[in-house]
Amino acid sequence: MRPSSTSRVSRVRAGFVLVALAAIAAGTPSAPCPRGLRYVTRAGKKLVYLNEVARVYNLRLRKAGQKNLSLSSRWSRLLFRENSRELTFNGVRVWLNAPLYRAGWRHALDYADACWTLDPLLRRYAHLQRLRCRRVVLDPGHGGRDRGARGRRGVEEKAVVLDIARRVRVHVANAGLKVYLTRESDRYLSLDERVKKAARWNADLFVSIHANATVGRRGRGVETYVLAMPGFPSTNDGHRRRRGYSVYRGNAWNGANLVLAYFIQKALLDYTRAPDRGVRRSRFYVLKEAPCPAVLVECGFLSNTYEEEKLLTATYREKVARGIASGILQYADAVREAARGSARVSR
Numbered sequence: 252m253r254p255s256s257t258s259r260v261s262r263v264r265a266g267f268v269l270v271a272l273a274a275i276a277a278g279t280p281s282a283p284c285p286r287g288l289r290y291v292t293r294a295g296k297k298l299v300y301l302n303e304v305a306r307v308y309n310l311r312l313r314k315a316g317q318k319n320l321s322l323s324s325r326w327s328r329l330l331f332r333e334n335s336r337e338l339t340f341n342g343v344r345v346w347l348n349a350p351l352y353r354a355g356w357r358h359a360l361d362y363a364d365a366c367w368t369l370d371p372l373l374r375r376y377a378h379l380q381r382l383r384c385r386r387v388v389l390d391p392g393h394g395g396r397d398r399g400a401r402g403r404r405g406v407e408e409k410a411v412v413l414d415i416a417r418r419v420r421v422h423v424a425n426a427g428l429k430v431y432l433t434r435e436s437d438r439y440l441s442l443d444e445r446v447k448k449a450a451r452w453n454a455d456l457f458v459s460i461h462a463n464a465t466v467g468r469r470g471r472g473v474e475t476y477v478l479a480m481p482g483f484p485s486t487n488d489g490h491r492r493r494r495g496y497s498v499y500r501g502n503a504w505n506g507a508n509l510v511l512a513y514f515i516q517k518a519l520l521d522y523t524r525a526p527d528r529g530v531r532r533s534r535f536y537v538l539k540e541a542p543c544p545a546v547l548v549e550c551g552f553l554s555n556t557y558e559e560e561k562l563l564t565a566t567y568r569e570k571v572a573r574g575i576a577s578g579i580l581q582y583a584d585a586v587r588e589a590a591r592g593s594a595r596v597s598r
């Protein structure tokens with residue numbers, strides 16, 4: 252392994268200073284990369300070899316078939332695929348910023364994924380320190396003249412997501428957290444008004460709730476979005492890395508966003524048994540501008556007849572709501588634990 256040159260190190264430091272500045276501007280801390288994690292530079296990319304990840308986190312690196320690799324411990328199992336952005340963490344799909352590269356006989360991750368995807372999953376408390384989780388803002392998408400997606404049987408996204416948000420509120424409020432809804436009725440609300448409300452309420456957490464639609468009818472499953480990282484494409488974009496993907500306010504909570512999304516996606520899968528489309532990355536307005544850790548949940552596809560039928564039933568909407576609520580409450584527990592100063596490797 253070639254050690255990084257000083258200029259490269261200082262460039263990385265400059266990168267961190269930027270992220271740290273963004274975090275300070277937003278009034279919250281950002282967690283550092285684990286101390287001692289070494290990277291190399293190849294063709295302009297900062298990479299971390301998987302055996303280096305294994306060393307730092309005390310994981311076992313193994314080949315799992317032709318193109319798959321696994322990193323595992325008693326508590327965690329990560330599965331990677333060569334040239335793919337797909338990672339499976341303890342059975343849940345999480346999309347990386349960049350694909351797993353092959354560098355000679357070894358495999359490597361982008362440095363940003365090591366610090367802001369793997370680290371929040373493996374050391375979640377480090378990313379939740381000094382955060383609170385007392386005021387939860389739920390944001391049912393669309394409303395009024397903006398109907399959102401529409402199923403073939405006429406189910407409208409705006410109605411489905413309002414019902415789900417109300418159900419989530421019951422469970423989260425029962426656990427003693429304060430819950431606000433950006434809209435209580437079928438009325439139009441701009442994206443800007445939604446994040447402004449969250450700021451006014453001093454939100455500690457923002458969860459936008461939506462349902463999907465595609466042109467085809469085959470798309471199925473649940474997915475949870477976090478704000479994409481500066482410099483990297485959205486999950487739904489191609490692999491190409493472009494310049495100009497700026498830093499947004501929401502990037503101050505990259506680590507916390509990922510922890511929250513993971514808990515919600517995992518719980519949603521447990522409650523609904525729906526196909527796992529994973530924790531994904533995008534630049535939705537509410538994620539860019541939220542004043543706190545934020546995710547956007549897509550609860551299912553109205554364009555898919557099977558899922559539309561399910562979302563028509565109160566029983567299924569209740570399952571979705573319990574999943575989202577359970578994810579929020581697990582996140583709240585983790586934030587409390589982090590506040591107690593627990594910095595042990597998480598499960």
Ligand SMILES: [Zn+2]
Pocket residue numbers: 392393399400408461462
């Ligand atoms: Zn929507």
